[in-house]
Amino acid sequence: MARPSWDEEMRVAAITTLDSKQWVKGAQSKAFGKAFAEHCGARSATPCQNGSSALWAALRIAGIGPGDEVIVPSFTFISSTTCVLLVGAKPVFVDIESDYFCIDLEQVRQALTPKTKAVIGVHLFGQPYCSELVTFCQEHDLVLIEDAAQAHGAKQLFPDGTMRSAGAMGDIGCFSFFPSKNMAVGGEGGMLTTTQSKYEDKIFGITDHGRSPDLEAIQLGSNLRMSEVSASIGLVQLSNLDTWVELRRQKAELYTQALVGHKTLNAPAIRPNTQHAWHQYCVQTSNPDSLVAHFDSLGIDTRRYYPIPSHQQHVYKDHPQYTERLENTAIAANSLVAIPVMHELNDVETQRIVNALMSYK
Numbered sequence: 001m002a003r004p005s006w007d008e009e010m011r012v013a014a015i016t017t018l019d020s021k022q023w024v025k026g027a028q029s030k031a032f033g034k035a036f037a038e039h040c041g042a043r044s045a046t047p048c049q050n051g052s053s054a055l056w057a058a059l060r061i062a063g064i065g066p067g068d069e070v071i072v073p074s075f076t077f078i079s080s081t082t083c084v085l086l087v088g089a090k091p092v093f094v095d096i097e098s099d100y101f102c103i104d105l106e107q108v109r110q111a112l113t114p115k116t117k118a119v120i121g122v123h124l125f126g127q128p129y130c131s132e133l134v135t136f137c138q139e140h141d142l143v144l145i146e147d148a149a150q151a152h153g154a155k156q157l158f159p160d161g162t163m164r165s166a167g168a169m170g171d172i173g174c175f176s177f178f179p180s181k182n183m184a185v186g187g188e189g190g191m192l193t194t195t196q197s198k199y200e201d202k203i204f205g206i207t208d209h210g211r212s213p214d215l216e217a218i219q220l221g222s223n224l225r226m227s228e229v230s231a232s233i234g235l236v237q238l239s240n241l242d243t244w245v246e247l248r249r250q251k252a253e254l255y256t257q258a259l260v261g262h263k264t265l266n267a268p269a270i271r272p273n274t275q276h277a278w279h280q281y282c283v284q285t286s287n288p289d290s291l292v293a294h295f296d297s298l299g300i301d302t303r304r305y306y307p308i309p310s311h312q313q314h315v316y317k318d319h320p321q322y323t324e325r326l327e328n329t330a331i332a333a334n335s336l337v338a339i340p341v342m343h344e345l346n347d348v349e350t351q352r353i354v355n356a357l358m359s360y361k
């Protein structure tokens, strides 16, 4: 399903950083943050330890805590929602769109209460959430936290004519560099971005014990810093990101062509005016286990995403929505199978996947 890239340039970057003995708090993390912000069009970006700590930090920076509600999609990776519990606030689960599997704006509207302080939008599988969510949050004075963990390189045309990238489609963006993601850093890693000047200093501070430049702790923070070695690898990976996303797109297009007129499988729909980052290519089927078994028999790895909606996982057993059925979430949980779409697939491997799709009855 995933094979991170590792080449001579990355190896040299990592070894050079180790040789320098500046292993933390150095020029590499600064350069990585700057380059990442430039790439996605955010005001600034701060490297951190992983996507989950980025989400926790984003909520803290937005001032979310006990008594507050945060609207989240249930159909996502678990940490998009447990971050809300970790700051003592209440996640309010909403359904997804039936076609693009991202948070459904109409459901967000209905879930709004006077206690709602923020929305966590997830660019699921690399597909941007609808641009109207941004306007909606602005109109209702809600902080929009962008879970871009799966969306490095995704873009979307906004109604005002601007093309915005993941990381600049909300107030605070959270990325993951887990090795399976569209780009990685040779270990765990994450990035916090922001489009708002009021959050810039706080974001940097929270990753460094909440300290101001003169080292006084002025907010609650922790050590969320990224190591210099990871940042130096990330810099090289970032310079390849656009090429890698294009390779993913080409593979996705081949799969979609192979699925035209298929009797039992549906290709994923792409939201108009967006550039999907194709972190995952999820095929929809009424019998996901049988599709997984078919690929298994051909020696091809697949994954079901996400068979248990977040709000129905044990950690939420005391949540009032634990037994609630969210219709589109339930359908997606019982029908999606991700097939390999990583940029590292060679032509022979890609063709094997195309053949596997076509031979499935």
Ligand SMILES: Cc1ncc(COP(=O)(O)O)c(C=O)c1O
Pocket (backbone or CB within 6 Å): 050, 051, 052, 053, 076, 077, 079, 080, 122, 147, 149, 150, 175, 176, 177, 178, 189, 190
């Ligand atoms: C949508 C989403 N959010 C958050 C995360 C958390 O990122 P990390 O694994 O780096 O903590 C992930 C990672 O898998 C993810 O896919």
